[in-house]
Amino acid sequence: MDKLFQILPPVPDVLEPRPHRCRTCAVVGNSVNLKGSHYGPLIDFHDIVIRMNRGRTTGYEADVGTKTTHHVFYPESATSLANTTHLLFFPFKISDFLWLLNKLDPDREDSAVNSKRIANKDLVMILNPAFMRYVHDAWLGQRGYYPSTGFLTFALSLLICDEVNVFGFGADSDGNWNHYYEQHKYKDLKTGAHPGTFEYQTIEKLHKRQMIEFFKGW
Template sequence: MVAVRKRNVKMFTFVFLLITITSFVLNYKHQVTITTWDIKQLIIQFSEQFRKLIKYPRRPCSCTTCVSERGRSLWFDQRFNQTMQPFLTSRDALIPEDSYRWWLKLQGEKSPKNINDTLKELFGIIPGDGDPLQERDIFTCRRCAVVGNSGNLRQSQYGHDIDSHDFVLRMNRAPTAGFESDVGSKTTHHFVYPESYKEMAENVSMIVIPFKTLDLRWIVTALTTGTINFTYVPVPRKIKVKKEKILIYNPAFIKYVYENWLQHHGRYPSTGLLSLVFALHVCDEVNVYGFGADSRGHWHHYWENNPSAGAFRQTGVHDGDFEFNITLTLASIEKINFFKGR
């Protein structure tokens, strides 16, 4: 309701300013040409201008180009579905049946807890909404940096550029301490799942990507009883994250990324691709760093030394090559800016 009220106020302000400016210009024109001001003519001219304004489609943001704009690429338009909601919120905590059945198979969870009861308990603990990324505004230009974990970030000197963005999205165990000159120090949102959790600063929003019902139950216990400490590997019993800073990635959105963007390649999308498509939906300008191999063809994390050129490329779960081609295609049609690093 607050977001709707803000949009209404901004729209009213815009129309009011338009009327004022139009009145001034037309009044000045009439003052130059005639001595009397024809209010009837003014109304007619303003009505014509207003009809043109209503007829002309509104742009989704105030950037020079907006990533969600359609009509620029058939490839993009066939895949991008603006109606898909990236977040699971307290106001919309329902997962469609087909999405739920597909999601249950991702990690083969046996005897999962009732999903409706789990979501009710979860959103009884966390607010689940109110994050800035959940509100869109056509009067702003929301610049986002999606920072992957590739070794090509080493000696890239991208740090300052990354930190200049409105929102900086990072993922999994990515550290910044000691790598600031290359990867920056600013983080606004961090994507994790229980097995990849890392402690983060108080002002960082944690976006949990759930791959099974147990992941959602882990959030509940990590904020309360601390009873879950193992999924398929050990996970933290407790987490130090403010409840209002916890956001839930929508399982239905995972299915959308898999079907629309991955075209069923791999078993399910990687955190990197889920973060990238997420950004296409919530940001106006998307700049991508730390994706793909380094200049020698090596696939590794920037904080590790890994001589294997094939690491993390084809895991049997994610199709790294196909996912990377999606990134390159988005860059080629100028939907994202892709920084290759070293």
């Protein structure tokens, strides 16, 4: 842990909040309901665009846009990021920190295996795992084993953005939780260990209360 935080900036290069800095944020999930949505220009219009896991833009620009300011993932869902993209790293076990250290520290003996740069180390921010516990307890009532990456990202965005618009969450019209860039091999998996239906309903409730905008695609 000490070695990792010697590599990363101790304090992120983030501007302090001010009244005139009203930021609009697009939280872009990977749901198949983005296909054919033509949300791309609308998503790119936001000040901050947050994507997650293996979400990609190449080949899907019309529906998901091209802009990415922040990208969220954990080791099992990692993808290489552009040099200007902030990595929001969501660790929940010690091996996650070791994985990130291997990716960012060229002096480690085992880094040769992981030589491909995953992100700009000066733009890496790490979510405190205590926030995951908070979302699981306070937002989800301990439903499921742990929150999904998408819902954690959504909850975090409410703390850092003035206006939050949500895209690409939920199942398709047949109840399948496929991604816009791939289909799940196992249809019965649904949302796995995550309480996906409850998370979706929570986002819908906030939309109905006009606290966020939820763009469903279909």
